[in-house]
Amino acid sequence: MTHGSEPTPIPALERFVVRQKLTMMVNRYEVIAVDATGTETGLLCLAQQKRMAFKEQVTFYADESRSRPVFSFKARTRMDLGATYDVTDAAGTPIGWFRKDFAKSLLRSTWHLGTPDGFEGTGRERNQTVAVLRRFWELVPLLGDIPVPWLFHFDFTAADGTVVMSSVKRAAFRDVYRIELPAAPTGWRLDWRVAAAMAVALDALQSR
DSSP, X not given: OOTTOOOOOOOOOSEEEXXXXXXXXXXXXXXXXXXXXOOEEEEEEEEEEXXXXXXXXEEEESSTTOOSEEEEXXXXXXXXXXXXXXXXXXXXXXXXXXXXXXXXXXXXXXXXEEOTTSOEEEEEESOHHHHHHHHHXXXXXXXXXXXXXXXXXXXXEOTTSOEEEEEEEOGGGTTEEEEEOOOOTTSOOOOHXXXXXXXXXXXXXXXX
């Protein structure tokens, strides 16, 4: 951006997918725009991280060259299970935050999420029975490294109960999270960058 120019507006998105790819060395997440039919229409950004690296910071880049950051999230404190993660744009301006509620997550994973305009919401696993079964699966030797073979569904709601974000990973698409960002009655919609950061955190930080 040149001096005196206006920032490029961030388009509002109704939906996208996060495609996870695992290798021996890195975790890779691709954020891909999709249309109303679910057809992928183009790469929005990607993040790549060494498998054994700390997950206190993740940066999303515009393309494969990873030369142009788009946004990132970073923990305010390292190695803190209750840490708040700040989401910032390429210039370092805060655009959101999230944190895990560990007390409520013992039986049903719960996250809190907010944006600078004053929005605060709560995200929970939709089905508590599935949440309990998933914990059992992850604790059993030999099973813990096998992907959970059932629905993984989080809903994030505003204080009035309005759903502003959902993240779904079905058994048939275990490496693909489908993200929906419904508009609130006022027309407000969650910034897709904050939603993408939250979606990746649900995968990368869920067991933390």
